[in-house]
Amino acid sequence: MSKNSKNKKLNNKSVNTAPNTNELTQVLICMGTGGVAAGALDVWASFKEELVLRNIPAMLGKRSCKVKQTGCRGLCAMDVLVDIIDPKLGKHTYKHVKPEMVSDLIEKHILGHEPIVKWFAGKDYEQFYVKQERTVMKQYGLVDPESIDDYIEAGGYIALKKAFKMEQVEVIEEVKKSGLRGRGGAGFPTGMKWGFCHATHGNDKYIIVNADEGDPGAFMDRSLLEGNPHAVLEGLIIGAYAIGCNHGYFYCRAEYPLAVKRLKIAIEQANEHGFLGDDILGSGFNLDVKVKEGAGAFVCGEETALMASIEGMRGMPRPRPPFPAHQGLWKKPSNINNVETFANIPLIINNGGDWYAGIGTEKSKGTKIFSLTGKIRNTGLIEVPMGITIKEVVFDICGGIPGRKRKFKAAQMGGPSGGCIPESLVDVPIDYDSLVEVGAIMGSGGVVVMDNTACMVDMSRFFLTFTQQESCGKCVPCRIGTKTMLEILTRITLGHGCEGDVDLLISLANDIKGSSLCGLGQTAPNPVLSTIRYYRDEYDAHIREKRCPANSCKALLKFEVIEELCKKCGICLKQCPVDAIIWKPKTKAVIELDKCIKCQTCIDACPFLAIH
């Protein structure tokens, strides 16, 4: 219908205006999970359709426009992000691209060479990259994750070839020199771990990539696998060679279907290119790699539970020692590392351990990828050098906290096993040891940002709900202890807490940490301990005054307008679903409690936090 006729018209026009037949204009569409969730598939289809409809390739006699899917760029809050790289004009990035914008983009920018300024991703987008140091994620957004040629073109598998010319111990030495520490949570020195497993006998060893990523709010590993699976695979092959493992596994969450698909494609392509399989690169070294999909249990990220799961058993941790390096998968020596750990390996081999050790702080080397979620302007993925401060991450890179009266309150680092960094400590550098000192951990890199409307008691209740459910149930302190702590926290948020509760929480927490079998139980009480450490007054307000200072715990809310704070704007009235608010211009709002259904909409809506 009209679209077609419009196209025809445009077609004619485009014939006249199409210049530059020799060079390619590239359209890069973010097809990471964030992008796909925001509708990247539709945008992709529209580009393809429009380009075909307009017959651009035929018209120009040569493909003038290459549309590429790319992995996650990081700035998920602005998805779908589309780069248009014109050989003359350079790169322009558009945010929030929708299918209906595609024909204009093609007509004006690609064919007309006039970028559409109003759709630019803008200052925030540029700011987002200024303080980042993208080494691991450098190729993300540039290479097509489903094409090994793209990866090789971008310098992929050079490190592999280099490593195969080195002795096994030389590779391990290089990794040791780099100071790389495991990115899966505990931060164990990777080179040392490889050394342990290398020292065991035989070639019947396993190397495993831990891609279980179960922390709520974390999606670093997912993006790495979806955005550049070959980089992780290359790291794995180098590791396998260095340690002497002939069998490899990717243990990937089944909830990451795109990652699984791209991994499988990558493995197949690597096999075809002789980077996997028998006699890799003529070295006589063999490696077969399989993908095992997990069944969605957080505890299966714990290394011994993960191995049990691969073996087809219930994912339950077992005591260590024996450590995996001696008795791991199928009782064979095994080495397990996180996705991001492996993704760092090709960089280290290419540039040398010393180069890598030059980035970061004295004891925490290199860069770290974080996923930021919560009350923050630019949610997404960032890669920063170790030692950067929380303040720089939250305010400079991610644009701070949205909302006029909203202030940064705390950042939860390390997910359900970590702790919170309060506002007073925003200048703490992000490195393994400084974070532990203030009661948090580096964890795998999930950061949840909270503003002043977040109740810290409720926040610790949230994380404990998660760990309590995910406890494998094996040991008493973790299984019953965390449930008991959760019950206490729930009562506090319901206003039934009593004097002594906080002390009881602390003592339970310490005992659970001290006597649980695996890392899950040993760290589960951390969010509670850290919020008590920094926000004990909030706990006391809940218990003694039956009041939630952040106005978040529903059972403790009065649903009243605080007269001194009300600025008479009337926004609450517009939002209230049941018209329970009486307001006229220039008067203060009043809530009619008999109509109010306690949905909290007005509390969230009031820009002045004047309802409690």
Next chain:
Amino acid sequence: MVELTIDGKKITLDENATILEAAKSANIYIPTLCYHEKLGPFGACRICVVEIEPGNKLVPACITKVMRNMVVYTNSEKVLRSRKMNLELLLARHPTDCLTCEKGGECELQRVCFQVGVSKGKGEFYNRLVDVFGVQPQDIRIEDSRSIIERNLNKCILCKRCIRICHEVQALGAIQFSRRGVKMEMGTFWGEKLDCEFCGQCVDICPVGALTNKLSKYKARVWQLDKVQTICSYCSMGCSLFLNVKNDRLVKVHGEVNVGRNDGNLCYKGRYGQLFVSDPARITTPLIRDKSSGELKKATWDEAISLVADRLGDIKKKYGGNSIAGISSARCTNEDNYVFQKFFRAGLGSNNLDSSTRFEHAPSIGVLTKSLGWPAMSNPADDL
């Protein structure tokens, strides 16, 4: 060999030993729940935690190997605190209906709580957990199937001993954990009713009253029972078992670790098939048929034996020993059977002997001879 110190005592023993074994060798008691000497390392209940130096860490004694110059405290303040808390947590969700519980008196949870000094209402945390927070004992359905095993999961402390013995010793795997966290329970495939061999190994090893034997329910308390060690008469394995006798009546049967070739393991026949001995319908004296009325009448052993001796003597005299045949029972001991055949061959002069064992096992002997070339087991009994 390594030397270590436990509670001030110097102990020297094999380096593969665990702290628990070391403590046992020095007569130092460390309470345990999920540990069982027959089963592999598990380390779940955390009741056996001890404090070790260097590091002042709490470690479970049942799975931690001894190390040279290790210093262990089994009763430090830190240890007692953690042990008590874990016991109280367990107890908080455990229905303490010990008055009517089958395991009362032999319950390991009861014993450990007694020894550590923890009880409902008296614990350091417990008062608060129950009175203030109203923590309720778990409430899961009790399996009401027609099986001889009663599963009351409310009492289950999830030590996994039942599952472990079913997998590790029986190699059957009829049961497994299902679900996670506090919702975890010992379950069957798809939550079906227990449908297995019913060897009852899991019942024997259950430390609490979660798995009990329905046949002996409410019949006796453990201290009312005399335990008589004997050999199972069902098959030629000769498993040692203990008859639990109250007022001269057999109530139940159990096996004990380290006793007999079977090391305490029993099959369904050995464990549940013995109760006939106390059955009122069982014949307990010889019976002689009255010639005139044709009825069987009670007799003394002397009467019966002299009757049999007379008749056998007559027959042998008249028709020769070869005219007599004897069938013995697999339920008799080897010694009995030996004497029986000796009596036939040497006493009566007859080789016409058979046994119920042969009826039962003739087919298997045939198959074994054909396939292995050897008509019996190819391994020693200890390997089983």
